[in-house]
Amino acid sequence: MDKLKSTTRLSYKVVNVILTQTDTTVGFLSQDEAKLQTIKSRTDTKPFIKVYKNFKSLPSRIPSKYKKLVRRARKTTFIVKNNSFRVSSPRHNSPLLNAPWYYSTSANAAGKSFERVFCEAKADIIIEDKNRFHEHRASSLIKLTQKAKRRLR
Numbered sequence: 001m002d003k004l005k006s007t008t009r010l011s012y013k014v015v016n017v018i019l020t021q022t023d024t025t026v027g028f029l030s031q032d033e034a035k036l037q038t039i040k041s042r043t044d045t046k047p048f049i050k051v052y053k054n055f056k057s058l059p060s061r062i063p064s065k066y067k068k069l070v071r072r073a074r075k076t077t078f079i080v081k082n083n084s085f086r087v088s089s090p091r092h093n094s095p096l097l098n099a100p101w102y103y104s105t106s107a108n109a110a111g112k113s114f115e116r117v118f119c120e121a122k123a124d125i126i127i128e129d130k131n132r133f134h135e136h137r138a139s140s141l142i143k144l145t146q147k148a149k150r151r152l153r
Contacts, residue, residue: 019107019123022051023089024075026114026133028123029102036103039122041110048103049077050085057100058087066144079143079152086139106138 017039018029029051030036037044052058055071061080062070070078070087077086085101107119114135120126141153 016124017122018102018125018127019119020127021129021131021133022104024137024139025135026107026119028105028107028119031099031102033103036105040105042105047082047084048105050083050101051104052085052087052101053099055087058085059083063144063146066149069149070144073140076140076142079141084141107133 016030017032017035020027020029022029028036028039033048036042036048058070059080061083062078063080066078073086074089077084106114107123108114109118114133116133119133138153140151143150143152
């Protein structure tokens with residue numbers, strides 16, 4: 001539960017949708033999964049990736065034999081017990097400074113490529129650096145279990 005400094009009796013935490021360049025592609029970040037589902041017209045059965053700002057904020061559910069792999073990985077998303085996550089590169093984690101993690105998704109309409117007008121209309125906060133927005137390949141996707149690892153993408 002988050003505590004807010006407010007003099008009113010009922011206060012609500014404003015949850016924003018951030019449009020930013022991630023380490024792999026242009027993406028939406030938010031802590032409100034429902035907002036991202038609405039923007040992407042996505043079913044609630046398809047989960048979002050959680051992006052963490054550092055390894056200390058990662059959940060401790062990672063199998064011991066893969067901790068080194070997760071720590072050294074770049075541009076890689078991992079799935080452990082049906083939870084997907086990755087750690088942002090230091091260059092791209094400025095939006096993550098206010099929170100230990102965000103839900104992440106690519107900044108486009110479902111099944112389409114990046115369109116700047118669509119994304120800017122849907123985002124509450126836009127963070128763009130001097131390199132502008134550009135799409136890259138999606139991150140690698142690896143599923144980790146106690147017995148094996150399997151590359152999915």
